Amino acid sequence: MHKEFSFQVSPETAANAEALKHFLARQYGLPYDDINHIEILKRSIDARQRNIKVNLRAQVFLKEDFQKEEITPPSYKDVSKAEEIIIVGAGPAGLFAALRCIELGKKPIVIERGKDVRARRRDLKKLNIEHVVNEDSNYCFGEGGAGTYSDGKLYTRSKKRGDVNRILKLLVAFGATDQILVEAHPHIGTNKLPGIIQDITKTIREFGGEVLFDSRVSDMLITDGEVTGVSLKDGRKIGAKKVILATGHSARDIFHLLHNKGILIEAKPFALGVRVEHPQALIDQIQYHTPNRGEFLPPSAYSIVKQVGGRGVYSFCMCPGGIIAPCATSPGEIVTNGWSPSKRDQATANSGIVVEIKPSDFAIFGDSPLAALMFQQQVEQKAWMAGGKTQTAPAQRLVDFSRGKASTSLPETSYKPGVTSVELGEVLPAFVYKSLQKGFEEFGKSMKGYFTNEAVVHATESRTSSPVRIPRDPATLEHVQIKGLYPCGEGAGYAGGIVSAAIDGEKCAEKAVYTMN
The missing domain is CATH 3.30.70.2700 (Alpha-Beta Plaits)
Structure with a gap:
């Protein structure tokens, strides 16, 4: 019993x-x-x-023995001779779409502009040490997409969108710890994710699917309003009646491609700000109300939201015991993000602190569907200029930031390319800067000790979500104009993290397959 x-x-x-x-x-x-x-x-x-x-x-x-459930992948069958579905992008949405295609008896052809995990590591090293940005292989592009180096936060509020537990169990089947099924805010860790991603890729290939790395899509082939395949940068053409577009929130060339072909896309509000780093011990003291968290409590996270002048100012992608990483996808821009290893055992905690960006804010770029993207890009380029035209991030101590005072010195931070002291009011849009200045003071009232010059503010945190939505029919999930094209995941504006992207990938695969049968 x-x-x-x-x-x-x-x-x-x-x-x-x-x-x-x-x-x-x-x-x-x-x-x-x-x-x-x-x-x-x-x-x-x-x-x-x-x-x-x-x-x-x-x-x-x-008085009853316990038998632990063995979690294994579904019983996939060989699909090498089956009808093909093209999936553009090998992030969480694309990979889970591919697995679902195999499960439903169709052959996925996954096309990824970046490199496999092993080769990708070399490009990340160059980015961190030599400040060289490879436009096709970086923290956002490559095997596993941005998810591979996001530290694997799996918490989602998207439970109405689909079966969260199914996605978590699939991750366990491919090597994640089964504790992600237990923890209220599960995470895998950047050191563990690459192996899991590689196992998923291996499975796709073992059962007849294809995964093509170093293959950038340069054109969408369309005849009479129906997709017929894609063209690649190297001149290859791959045909299929169904294309799942899962390119992530940073594939700006895809947004430009769709716009230039007259395929409907829309500007979408997003959020933009900075990434703030505190000593982890300080965050533990604040959150746990004790000088030392001891051996039984994990490194503490925080989540905070304030309203400042009618705008939301909030924490985003908080990384306990983590580091800040350079996540630019093109030369001439600075983008920061954060990640944690599985043990979250680094000495610092970091979080994006961002301000909501409204349509009226990017109206300076007109009514173009790329207006929000251009607003985002402009801020990233200003950060690059202010940082000395390298990946060195412009930075400021937190109290100095809120008081509009240049920092005379900066402590060493986890951001490997380095930081340089800049008054960030010169980098950020005025309304973002002022909202953050007041927001940090408000944070300090709720979290005693948070508002301190021990913390360092890095610019910019700008890739919170896609600045573009690719509209689709809510019933069929096809693009509203192009039959057979399935905009999917974060880049299309329909997901906000690993789990929600994976769920959306599966849903798009199901819709694509069911219309083929």
Whole structure:
């Protein structure tokens, strides 16, 4: 017999199986010797009070042995001779679309402009050390897309969009820890993700799919309003009646291609700001109300939202125990993002702190569907200029930033290309700068100790979401003009992270396949 309970315990009890067994026996009147196994189903931390608690949901097996579920990939069959579906982009949306195509009996041809994980690492090293930006191989483009180096945050509010647990189980089947099924805010870690991505690619190929690296799409082939395939930069043409476009939020050339061909796209509001780095120990002290978090609590995250002058100012992609990375996709721009290893054991914590950008803000670029993109690009280029025309990021201490004062010195940060002191009011749009100045002061009122010159502000955090939406029919998921074209994932404006992109990839694959049968 087994029973399910939800309860709160101290972090020490949660970390000790024997202590947890004693607690359950006392709390629910269970015979201690009858408890054979305690299986934790969900875990979260409640740090709202000084006495921190861990929320647990668990199955308790009484006089019954526990058999752990073995999570394996679906029973894929060979699709090498099946009808083909082109998938442009090998990020989470594209890879999960490809797996779903195989599961449903169609052959995916995944076309990725970037390199495989192993070759991609060399380009990332050049970016960090030599400041050389490879437009096709960087933190955004290559095997696994931006997801490979995003640290694998899997928390999503998109539960109405699809089966989140299915995506998490697939990730476990391909090598992720099964703790992502348990944690309230699961993450995999940048050091673990590449191997998982490689296993997915290997599986696609093993069952008859194709994955083409170093292959940039240069044109969409369309006849009488229907897609017939794609052309590649090297001159190759690949034909198919269905194309899933999963190119991510930074594939600006694809947005320009669609616009130049008269294919409908729309400017979309997004958010833009900076990436802020604090000592992780300071964030732990603030969040856990203790000088030392001890051995039973993980490095603390934070999530905060304020309204400043009618605009949202909020944290984005917070990385406990992580580093800041250079994520430019073209020379002449600076873009920052953050990631954490699986143990989140770095000395610093970082987060994007961004301001909502409204249509009226990018109206300076007219009514072009690329107006928001141009606004985003302009800020990134100003950061590059201010940083000395390298990947060195313009930066400022946090209190200095809010007071409009240039920092006379900067501490060493985790951003490997380096930082240089710049008054960031010269880089950011005035309304973004002023919103952030006030926002940081408001953050400090809610999180005592956050507003400190120990923290460093790096410009810019600008790739929060796509500045373009590619409209599609909500029923068929096809583009509203082009039959057989399925805009998908973050780049099309229909996802906001690994899990939601993977869900959207599967949905687009299903729609594409069902109309072929």
